[in-house]
Amino acid sequence: MSKGHHDLSRWTHAHRFAAGNAAAERGTRLVMWITIATMLLEIVAGWWFNSMAVLADGWHMSSHALAIGLSAFAYGAARKYAGDPSFAFGTWKIEVLAGYTSAIFLLGVAGMMVFGSLERLWSPQTIHYPEAMAVAALGLGVNLVCALILGQAHDHHHGQDHGHDHEHHHDLNLKSAYIHVITDALTSVLAIIALAGGWLYGWDWLDPATGLVGALLVGIWARNLILQSARVLLDREMDHPVVGEIREVIAQLPTAGRTELTDLHVWRVGTGAYACALSVLTHDHDLGAGGIREHLAVHEEIVHATIEIHYCDECD
DSSP states (O other): OOTTOOOOGGGOOOOOOSOOOHHHHHHHHHHHHHHHHHHHHHHHHHHHTTOHHHHHHHHHHHHHHHHHHHHHHHHHHHHHTTTOTTSTTOSHHHHHHHHHHHHHHHHHHHHHHHHHHHHHHHSOOOOOHHHHHHHHHHHHHHHHHHHHHHHHHHHHHHHSOOOOTTOOOOOHHHHHHHHHHHHHHHHHHHHHHHHHHHHHHOOTTHHHHHHHHHHHHHHHHHHHHHHHHHHHHTTOOTTSHHHHHHHHHHHTSTTBTTEEEEEEEEEEEETTEEEEEEEEEESOTTOOHHHHHHHHTTSTTEEEEEEEEEEOTTOO
């Protein structure tokens, strides 16, 4: 190495804080194709047999196919652009953005369920029970298989996760796909119950009534997912336990009483990974950023730290 040049490799690192979720990507892609195949089968069958029940369920599944496809696309995009330096802290938030968008789709599904249920309450229609029961049973079977696939992807991901006791982190993109599948399964279960009541006892009102109950549950799930993903997208993390851990580290430095934390910013850069930027004021001129970083390293979720030190001119 020539004079005046330094090896900077030990001081630099890649900003790939999210390890990725290959199992979730495979799972969502498989579920997407299963959903699309079922959707096309129901649309063709509904057109061929002139059944509005089968046709309507096929078009209903199209919204879920679109949302799950969005989840699969987000995993691929995050992986493809992982090395792109224009993303300051990696590409993980592509997945979170997909989860947020998918939750908006869920609100749309809940709205369509409310509209369809109220329409049937005001204008009752003749229900072809055998066909409707068959469609509901098919939809339930397909969604149980899809839920099993995504559930295995979730278990595989958390089997590799080294999260801490204070919070169980979730893959919000995978969670959004899972909720879409569970939503469709719930719709099928409620439909089977309502259709059985209407077929056996003539309770035609039960079908739209259960639709309203299902819409309420879907709306609640969508709201929670929107809040969770929006929290990440807006970097609203300053009430997270990791912030207290960072403050505790500074308070317990060997220079305790001579060093004060003056500024702190914390944000999430991966499923269970956080970055922080902090400033301290110290009377100890021997205190360096490397020492603070070593103390922060006991908390594995803190994967990136920018440290600014101000030395007091009135030190003893």
